[in-house]
Amino acid sequence: MTDTLARPAAVDYAATASQAYRAALAVIETVEPRIADATRAELADQRDSLKLIASENYASPAVLLTMGTWLSDKYAEGTVGHRFYAACQNIDTVESIAAEHARALFGADYAYAQPHSGIDANLVAFWAILAHRVELPELAELGVKGVNDLTEEQWETLRHKFGNQRALGMSLDAGGHLTHGFRPNISGKMFHQRSYGTDPKTQLLDYDAVRRTAHEFKPLVLIAGYSAYPRRVNFAKMREIADEVGATFMVDMAHFAGLVAGKVFTGEEDPVPYAHLVTTTTHKSLRGPRGGMVLATKDYAEDVDRGCPMVLGGPMGHVMAAKAVALAEARTPEFRTYAAAVADNAKTLADGFLRRGATLVTGGTDNHLVLLDVSGYGLTGRQAESALLDAGIVTNRNAVPSDPNGAWYTSGVRLGTPALTTRGFGADEFDRVAELAVNVLKNTTPVTASTGMPGKAKYALADGVAHATKAATAEMLAANPLYPGLEL
Numbered sequence: 359m360t361d362t363l364a365r366p367a368a369v370d371y372a373a374t375a376s377q378a379y380r381a382a383l384a385v386i387e388t389v390e391p392r393i394a395d396a397t398r399a400e401l402a403d404q405r406d407s408l409k410l411i412a413s414e415n416y417a418s419p420a421v422l423l424t425m426g427t428w429l430s431d432k433y434a435e436g437t438v439g440h441r442f443y444a445a446c447q448n449i450d451t452v453e454s455i456a457a458e459h460a461r462a463l464f465g466a467d468y469a470y471a472q473p474h475s476g477i478d479a480n481l482v483a484f485w486a487i488l489a490h491r492v493e494l495p496e497l498a499e500l501g502v503k504g505v506n507d508l509t510e511e512q513w514e515t516l517r518h519k520f521g522n523q524r525a526l527g528m529s530l531d532a533g534g535h536l537t538h539g540f541r542p543n544i545s546g547k548m549f550h551q552r553s554y555g556t557d558p559k560t561q562l563l564d565y566d567a568v569r570r571t572a573h574e575f576k577p578l579v580l581i582a583g584y585s586a587y588p589r590r591v592n593f594a595k596m597r598e599i600a601d602e603v604g605a606t607f608m609v610d611m612a613h614f615a616g617l618v619a620g621k622v623f624t625g626e627e628d629p630v631p632y633a634h635l636v637t638t639t640t641h642k643s644l645r646g647p648r649g650g651m652v653l654a655t656k657d658y659a660e661d662v663d664r665g666c667p668m669v670l671g672g673p674m675g676h677v678m679a680a681k682a683v684a685l686a687e688a689r690t691p692e693f694r695t696y697a698a699a700v701a702d703n704a705k706t707l708a709d710g711f712l713r714r715g716a717t718l719v720t721g722g723t724d725n726h727l728v729l730l731d732v733s734g735y736g737l738t739g740r741q742a743e744s745a746l747l748d749a750g751i752v753t754n755r756n757a758v759p760s761d762p763n764g765a766w767y768t769s770g771v772r773l774g775t776p777a778l779t780t781r782g783f784g785a786d787e788f789d790r791v792a793e794l795a796v797n798v799l800k801n802t803t804p805v806t807a808s809t810g811m812p813g814k815a816k817y818a819l820a821d822g823v824a825h826a827t828k829a830a831t832a833e834m835l836a837a838n839p840l841y842p843g844l845e846l
Contacts, residue, residue: 372843375419379846382426398846405840408751408791408831412613412727412774413585415645416781416840421684425647429675437663449675456678459685460651463619464630468659471681472666472673473650476612477544479637480537481669482652484525484548486635486661487579487606489668492519494661522550526568526577526605529553530765531757532561533587533719533729535610549579556587561720561759563587565595572603582629583610583637586756586772588708588723593633594626609633612650614725616643616776619688620697634658643700643726643776645693646684649677696779700726703775706785710792716799719758719770727774731758735799739768741817745802746771748819749827751795767815782838790834794827 387394404416434449435442438457441450453471460469473479493505496516502508508516525545528534532555536543545551552575557564572580580600582591593609600607609629615638617623618630629636636653640646654662666673687693701724708723711730719729732742739755746753756772763769773795775788783791801823805816 371419372841375423375841376843376845378419378423379844383846401841401846406750406832406835408835409777410751410753410773410775410791412754412772412776413642414774415641415643415776417641417645417647417680417684418687419841419844421645421647421680421687424680424683425676427676427679429679432675433672434675435666435672437666442667449673449678452675452679452682453673456682456685459682459689460653463685463689464636464653466630466636466653467656468654468662470652470654470662470665471649471678472670473637473652474670474674474677475648476610476637476639476650477537478670479612479639479650479652480545480610482662482665483608483635483637483654484545484579485668486652486654486658486664487608488520488523488548489664490658490661491578491606492516492523521548523548523579524575524577525549525551525579525581526572526575527551527553527581528584528587529555531759531761532556533584535583535585535612538581538583538610552577556720556759558760562589563591565592565599568596569599569602572599572605576603577605579608580605581608581610582633583612585613586727586729586770588704588718588720588725588727588729590623590627590724591629592626593629593631597632606634607632608635608637610637612637612639613642613727615639616645616688616693616697617701617726619644620694620700622697622701635662640681640684643697644684644688645696645776645780646688647677647680649674649681651681699784700775700779703779703783703785703788704728707773707775707788707792710789711796714792714796716792716796726776727772729756729758730771730773730795731769732771732799733758733769735802736804737799737802737817738763738804738815739770740766740815741802741804742771742799744815745817745819746795746798749794749798749824750831751791751798751827753795778838781835781840783834787834787838790830794830798823798827 383394433443434446438450438453456471457469527538537545554568554571582596597607634655638651640649652662704723704726708728717731717734743755753771753773755768756770757765757768758770761769801820803818805818
């Protein structure tokens with residue numbers, strides 16, 4: 359991991375981190391040595407992997423070490439200054455610092471650092487919207503202060519109203535996310551959901567089509583954001599559409615939060631000035647601990663604050679502390695340089711694929727990821743993912759628009775640049791990555807199952823390709839070490 363943060367001259371950062379991790383693992387080893395072994399093995403595996411999964415990154419030692427403290431031991435349900443447990447003053451401090459950094463970094467009115475994950479952040483936002491748009495007006499109309507004052511009959515009526523609201527979000531095959539109202543997820547059971555897709559020819563968002571769908575469907579919530587759409591979104595236009603139909607506008611920026619924090623996405627491409635609520639994870643391109651966060655306007659702050667105990671359990675103080683450290687890192691000039699490099703490297707990766715005849719969804723990228731359509735190689739996404747992994751290139755299969763292979767086998771592979779950019783990869787390395795990946799795919803063939811039908815998960819990689827590719831990736835990885843100087 360390239361050290362992109364300013365460090366005090368008196369501190370040997372790598373040596374201090376090495377000492378801390380060796381001590382921690384020695385303590386763990388006294389209780390369960392297999393866990394210590396697995397932890398060491400994970401570092402070795404990550405150091406030896408060409409990690410191109412768009413939703414993964416490498417947190418700094420400072421962020422990682424922050425999670426291994428006694429802040430984990432404290433229950434602190436409630437909000438800052440209003441806890442349901444005693445002696446929460448230090449958790450109050452931690453949560454306040456995390457929120458302070460988040461507000462300053464993103465220019466938000468309000469920040470809520472408690473969600474344990476991205477889905478938790480989305481659930482908090484959804485229920486905050488339902489409370490603000492459905493529950494509070496209903497209570498006011500009935501002349502009561504809270505749901506506990508309702509009769510059973512009134513409560514059943516209100517519950518029915520909760521479960522019959524409409525949400526409009528990007529379809530899965532266009533790059534949307536499971537948590538935006540799809541049936542296998544709890545959000546799909548909360549809302550009557552409809553999707554907007556992309557233009558069949560360009561595979562780009564068609565704002566006029568989104569507008570037509572919104573006017574026909576009239577959702578309570580319009581959701582923007584994506585996990586596999588390789589382009590930027592005009593959030594000003596999306597807010598206009600939401601206002602036209604009276605919808606609350608929510609943006610899930612889990613994937614591209616680092617590009618917002620690093621000022622790569624500004625103006626109408628920055629969701630915070632336009633959305634009522636913005637949710638995010640704190641890992642991925644933001645390079646923090648695994649967790650979630652909600653940003654909101656002042657109007658929704660009180661509703662978001664009900665996240666615990668509405669849908670969350672006790673907040674994890676040690677993770678909120680790590681979020682604060684990561685957000686502090688993201689406020690540095692060095693992080694802006696990093697975020698710009700993430701986007702530049704994605705363009706280089708996309709151009710490298712295109713020059714070698716590959717097919718990319720939307721024909722390129724202007725964010726942190728590329729979506730490769732592998733059907734031209736005669737492969738499913740699952741076959742391509744497996745063959746690339748055999749050759750030391752870690753990706754994940756992903757659906758493409760109107761994917762004939764569905765969400766399990768898929769026809770695409772998603773690749774992202776945040777993790778390898780953290781390691782110090784630049785234009786030359788990412789062009790080489792595209793070259794190696796295309797070579798692997800060209801030398802992979804699907805295997806016919808015994809039934810005579812093509813086996814969707816079976817494939818054969820030509821002799822010598824995996825070995826040669828691993829050798830080439832090892833050379834690049836050695837030149838850009840992960841956590842340089844960190845020795846266990």
